[in-house]
Amino acid sequence: MDDVIYSLGWDVGGWMGKNNSFVLIKTKHNKIDQWYYLDRNFQIIENELFDLKNIINKLKENIFKNDINLVIGIDAPLTFPIGFIKFLNNEKEYIHKPKLEIYNELAYRETDRHIYEKYNKKPLSATFDRLGNNATVAMSHLRYWSRKYNINKEIRYKKDKINVIESYPALVKPGKYKKHIKI
Numbered sequence: 001m002d003d004v005i006y007s008l009g010w011d012v013g014g015w016m017g018k019n020n021s022f023v024l025i026k027t028k029h030n031k032i033d034q035w036y037y038l039d040r041n042f043q044i045i046e047n048e049l050f051d052l053k054n055i056i057n058k059l060k061e062n063i064f065k066n067d068i069n070l071v072i073g074i075d076a077p078l079t080f081p082i083g084f085i086k087f088l089n090n091e092k093e094y095i096h097k098p099k100l101e102i103y104n105e106l107a108y109r110e111t112d113r114h115i116y117e118k119y120n121k122k123p124l125s126a127t128f129d130r131l132g133n134n135a136t137v138a139m140s141h142l143r144y145w146s147r148k149y150n151i152n153k154e155i156r157y158k159k160d161k162i163n164v165i166e167s168y169p170a171l172v173k174p175g176k177y178k179k180h181i182k183i
Contacts, residue, residue, distance in 0.1 A: 003029050005069040008056060009167065012076040012134040018043040020050070020137075024059040036060045044137070049144045052162070069159065073167035076138040077126040078153070081109045084127050104128075111166070119171055 005027045013019030020043065024036040036059040044050065052072075053064045083105025086092045098104045102116045107125040116122050126135040142164060145151055152161035 004033075005071065006056075006060075006063065008059075008070065008072045009169075010072065010074050010076075010138075011169075012074060012138050013041060013043075014133040015044060015137055020044065022055055022059060024056060026060075049141055052145050052149060068162075070162045071157070072162065072164045073169075074138045074142075074164065075167050075169055076134040077109070077131060078135070078138055078142065078164075078166045079109065080126050080132075080135065081105055081107065081112075101128075115168065115171070121171065123168065 007025045007027065009023045009025070011019070011021045013021070019041045021041045022037070025032055026034040026036070038058065042050070042055075056064045056070075083092065083095065084107070087095070087106055095105060102108050102113055102122050107128040108116075108123075109126075112123045112125070124131040126132050142151065142153065145162075146153075150161045152158045152163045157163050
């Protein structure tokens with residue numbers, strides 16, 4: 001079983017939307033073995049959140065166990081910009097207009113600036129664009145799942161935990177950005 005890893009991709013659809021979609025990929029010996037998906041999207045039910053075990057079992061029956069090697073890639077910001085948090089907490093009184101919007105510390109994180117500088121693609125801002133909707137959905141689910149499951153949100157993979165990462169699949173869409181990504 002050690003050579004099998006499942007990866008769950010979640011395209012976050014927001015609080016009120018019906019466009020939450022999930023795909024589960026099984027890899028064996030570092031090669032894709034199987035894809036599992038449903039031909040429909042999901043909506044968050046009022047006063048509930050998605051249960052991780054139920055989502056996975058809808059995609060592939062009976063694989064969710066305590067020792068499952070699972071990585072979850074979430075297509076939404078998992079944090080807000082540090083500058084924005086400090087601004088809200090009154091730790092920073094004001095900011096000056098930056099040279100470019102991407103350098104506005106209220107709008108963008110270091111991660112976003114890295115993507116911009118390395119791939120010449122400016123992500124949406126969780127605070128200035130509508131992405132805050134999806135970000136708060138993802139953050140709420142991570143907090144909920146962390147109470148029920150052994151979740152790792154650190155950068156390093158941990159074998160005995162469900163590893164969660166923020167993903168940005170738009171970087172590998174066909175087009176001008178693909179040349180920057182080595183696959």
